[in-house]
Amino acid sequence: MQRTARVGESPTLINNLERLQMxxxxxxxxxPTHYKKEYCKAVIxxxxxxxxxxxxxxxxxxxxxxxxxxxxxxxxFLEAVNRGLNLSKGKWEQIGREAAFGNCEGFNATSWxxxxxxxxxxEDLFKEKWSDRQEIDHSxxxxxxxxxxxxxxxxxxxxxxxxx
Numbered sequence: 001m002q003r004t005a006r007v008g009e010s011p012t013l014i015n016n017l018e019r020l021q022m023x024x025x026x027x028x029x030x031x032p033t034h035y036k037k038e039y040c041k042a043v044i045x046x047x048x049x050x051x052x053x054x055x056x057x058x059x060x061x062x063x064x065x066x067x068x069x070x071x072x073x074x075x076x077f078l079e080a081v082n083r084g085l086n087l088s089k090g091k092w093e094q095i096g097r098e099a100a101f102g103n104c105e106g107f108n109a110t111s112w113x114x115x116x117x118x119x120x121x122x123e124d125l126f127k128e129k130w131s132d133r134q135e136i137d138h139s140x141x142x143x144x145x146x147x148x149x150x151x152x153x154x155x156x157x158x159x160x161x162x163x164x
Contacts, residue, residue, distance in 0.1 A: 034062065035070045040080040047084030050091040052119060056084075089120050 039060065046056050057067050071078040092115065099107035147155065 033070070033073075034060075034066075035074060035077070037076070039070070040076050043077070043080045044084050044087065047081075047088040048091060050088050050095070051084075052088065053081070053085075056081075092116060092119070 042059075043056055046059060051059075053067065054064070057064050060067070062070075071081055092112075095104060095107075096112055096116070098104050099109070099112070
């Protein structure tokens with residue numbers, strides 16, 4: 001509803017006031033979220049049984065991007081997912097430990113190892129990660145470039161004597 005200017009008020013002032021009131025109303029753009037607070041508990045329960053993030057998306061019937069958006073918009077959900085990831089890793093480690101003692105019929109060690117290396121390759125909150133890969137830093141200097149020819153020959157003889 002448009003307001004008319006009173007005596008002494010300019011029409012520009014009225015337009016600016018109306019625009020200000022319009023900007024105070026939060027515009028709802030896009031599809032409403034399907035996120036529910038109960039998802040925090042559900043994600044923990046699923047991951048406690050070893051579920052991955054992709055499995056959680058399957059159970060929530062949402063895309064992975066939606067799953068990420070929910071974490072960005074809901075700190076409690078982000079915390080639940082992080083807790084769930086640690087619980088999932090713990091469940092898979094428990095399965096491996098039990099299988100090592102022969103308590104897991106039909107256990108396939110090779111697929112378990114690949115699962116662990118691929119799902120848990122990033123360092124977690126415990127500073128642990130599953131990987132066969134060794135990271136070696138080659139950025140340091142050996143220090144032989146500053147030696148004289150005589151010092152290099154001496155070093156070479158020392159190395160040859162160590163091999164014997």
